[in-house]
Amino acid sequence: MSKPRDEFDLVVIGGGINGAGIARDAALRGLRVCLLEQHDLCHATSRWSSRLIHGGLRYLEYAELGLVRESLRERELLLHLAxxxxxxxxxxxxxxxxxxxxxxxxxxxxxxxxxxxxxxxxxxxxxxxxxxxxxxxxxxxxxxxxxxxxxxxxQVTFPERLVVENAVSAAAAGAAIRSYHRVESLRPGPGQAITLGCTNRIHDRALEIRGRVVVNAAGPWVDHVLDGLDRELPGLIxxxxxxxxxxxxxxxxxxxxxxxxxxxxxxxxxxxxxxxxxxxxxxxxxxxxxxxxxxxxxxxxxxxxxxxxxxxxxxxxxxxxxxxxxxxxxxxxxxxxxxxGAITRRHLLRDHSPQCPGLFSVIGGKLTTFRNLAEEVVDQVQALAGHANATCSTDSMPLPGAEQSLDEVAAELNHCSSLSNGAREHLLAVYGSRAGQVAVLAESHPDLAREIDPWSHAIAAEIVFALEHELATCLADVLLRRCMVGLSPDLGRQGFERALEVAASELGWDAARASAERAEYNNEISKLRELLD
Ligand SMILES: Cc1cc2nc3c(=O)[nH]c(=O)nc-3n(C[C@H](O)[C@H](O)[C@H](O)COP(=O)(O)OP(=O)(O)OC[C@H]3O[C@@H](n4cnc5c(N)ncnc54)[C@H](O)[C@@H]3O)c2cc1C
The missing domain is CATH 3.30.9.10 (D-Amino Acid Oxidase, subunit A, domain 2)
Structure with a gap:
């Protein structure tokens, strides 16, 4: 019998690198997965990192040889898979x-x-x-x-893209990716499921979702998610x-x-x-x-x-x-x-049985080791989720932007007469082999080939692409975590105004939407200039 719409084998809390990696791995193994993220994907720690995919030379001083070896192995894999x-x-x-x-x-x-x-x-x-x-x-x-x-x-110049591509791949394998959904409560049962009380923050609506297994991958918020569930539990983070x-x-x-x-x-x-x-x-x-x-x-x-x-x-x-x-x-x-500096950067998985059977929390982990962390987590929980024998494929399956050779895509982009050289380089660096899909949009409509930001050379088509194909909801998501205009020296202020024009003409956004979007964008970037203005 098929499961009700809001009942899943695995619910993942947190759309950072670890949550997105776990959702992808599990969905590719055939589990019915839901990922819940309170903001946009990669809204937190995963983008506020040093953006290195590294073994961690420093960890040798603390004799963390296992961690360094694991990180170096994952570094090599990521150089090939992304x-x-x-x-x-x-x-x-x-x-x-x-x-x-x-x-x-x-x-x-x-x-x-x-x-x-x-x-x-x-x-x-x-x-x-x-x-x-x-x-x-x-x-x-x-x-x-x-x-x-x-x-x-x-180096991963844009970990934001690493997270988005994991989520896009998970969605393609059938996962429900629900950003702007905050988990407010966790309740064991009835039966072998956990009920999650959530708020859909876009429509300001409460809803319940059930999972046979729940993985709390909320990064520094892990203890906040567990609040009230197990009073005996000392803070994990x-x-x-x-x-x-x-x-x-x-x-x-x-x-x-x-x-x-x-x-x-x-x-x-x-x-x-x-x-x-x-x-x-x-x-x-x-x-x-x-x-x-x-x-x-x-x-x-x-x-x-x-x-x-x-x-x-x-x-x-x-x-x-x-x-x-x-x-x-x-x-x-x-x-x-x-x-x-001496606190280990190794990751741990905490099983909350018997207080809450089926609930697990991820503690620690590095950007570098997310794929392996996800594999270990799904290996451990899949039997409980009802898929005992599924095997992991993420150690050989390229991320969506690496499905075609970059040289081939670069050659294809060279035929797109509407794109500047800067735009071609930008598209390749940000989307890899998915750049072709953005270029097709640009070629279909001259307005969409226009550059919106002189620093990054991002083009208008990316706004449409992010909203329609990359799980973005608003312009802050698009500029700061999809086309990466928001990390230009002016924090994407110029690009934002042009992006708003594109959204108005291509997507029919009205003045009220435009002013709400501007307020949201300014709110996000103002934090990055605190103490400076
Ligand atoms: C300064 C710094 C530098 C670093 N540099 C590196 C580096 O160079 N290389 C490296 O490999 N690692 C680095 N790291 C480590 C690495 O960035 C983190 O360990 C990793 O990004 C953690 O990912 P995560 O998915 O667990 O957490 P996050 O990215 O924080 O994701 C957790 C998500 O959970 C969401 N969430 C929280 N509460 C709820 C809720 N109630 N409902 C729904 N969603 C919720 C949050 O909004 C967030 O998006 C660095 C970390 C820091 C802080």
Missing amino acids: PHLVKPLPMLVPIYRGARRGRFLIGAGMRLYELLSIGKSLPGYRMLTVPDAVERAPAIETNGLRGAAHYYDA GGTKGSHLVIREFTGSPKTACYIEAESDGRPYFVIPWNRLLLIGTTDIRCSGNPDDVTADPDELDYLLTETNRVFPMAQLGRDDVLYHYTGVRPLPRRPKGSE
Whole structure:
């Protein structure tokens, strides 16, 4: 007998990288899946990260060899399964006289990292002389510089796209992806199901959904979702916040990412060429309270600027140079004592039986390891969900934007006379092989081939594509988490106005909708400029 519309084998709470990855894996195995996300997909931690797909050189200091090996294996898989989104990233580790990590330690770390990445396709590490280091980072401080290590990791410029493509793939395999649905309560039973009380935030309507198995993948909100369910349960998550800032490239700014030891506290942090800008971060500070309210402190911005000025003195960075900044909360396992850096980045799955049979919570995890985390979670819960023998296919199945070779798609785009070179590059980098579908829309209507943002070269067709084919609901979703115009230096303000014109003419949006959309957009981006205006 078929199940009622709102009854599922598996309900996933949270549309970040972990929730989207779990929904995709389970849907591809044939489970009837529903994903519930209180905002848009990738609204939280997964986009406020350093955007690296990395083994985590730093974790070697804490002897987390298993985690590093797992991360390096996943890095290799993602380079093949999502080559349009995950790209090799050269990394420079400058070595200064008197630093905590000297030449010997860094050399040993490099050898171990290399050993753990056996079978990798990326080039191996090299130890560099000072002139070789300066060639890669021309403005680097040479006083006290003894050389550098050079190795490869990977970067996902837009984790937003990684999440969206996982969700698009899950939806194609039959999953119901319900963004703007907040889970308000969880109730065991009746029978072998869990009832979730939800609010549909678009229509401001309450509804109930039932799942044989429920996976709580709400990231830093895991404990909030569990609120009131199990009073004996101590908090599972002990979040630490991390901030990044984004600046323009400066004269002599590094051509490769730099992994730098901060002078003030010895913590390593990154200066990363990203989106034709520089991404600098991160901090690591314990925080409690509602993750919605977490923002950067002035001290964090000053710490990152001061430390970067120390290594690149010619940059003379001040707060005026910051285009925007962002802060996320790592959903780490609760460890009230000890240094933040020492808390494991490994993931755990908590089974809430017998208080609530069928309910599981995901704790921790990295962007890098989401696919493997999803595989482990679905392996563990599928029998309870009624699909004991289904097998995982995500280790060999490309994401939707990698289903066709990028060279072939690039050749096809070259035939689209309505697109500029900039637009072609942008479409390929953002959509991979799905760029062809956006180009078809653009070719069908000259207005849709128009660029809406001079920085990213995004085009009007992407607005329609995101709303019709990529699970977006409003322009903030489209600009900030689909076509990525919102991460331009002006936070997409110019692009927004043009996108609104497109929505009015192509989709018939009226003045009331336009003003609601503008208010929503400004609200989202204002947080990224706090302390700066
Ligand atoms: C500063 C920083 C830097 C990082 N850098 C890296 C890096 O470079 N590489 C790397 O591999 N990892 C990195 N990480 C770790 C990685 O980003 C996170 O571990 C990962 O993104 C967590 O994903 P998630 O899906 O569990 O959580 P999230 O992305 O936070 O997703 C959880 C979702 O649940 C939703 N939700 C919450 N409550 C409810 C509810 N009641 N109903 C419905 N939905 C709800 C939220 O809105 C949210 O969208 C970094 C993390 C931080 C904070």
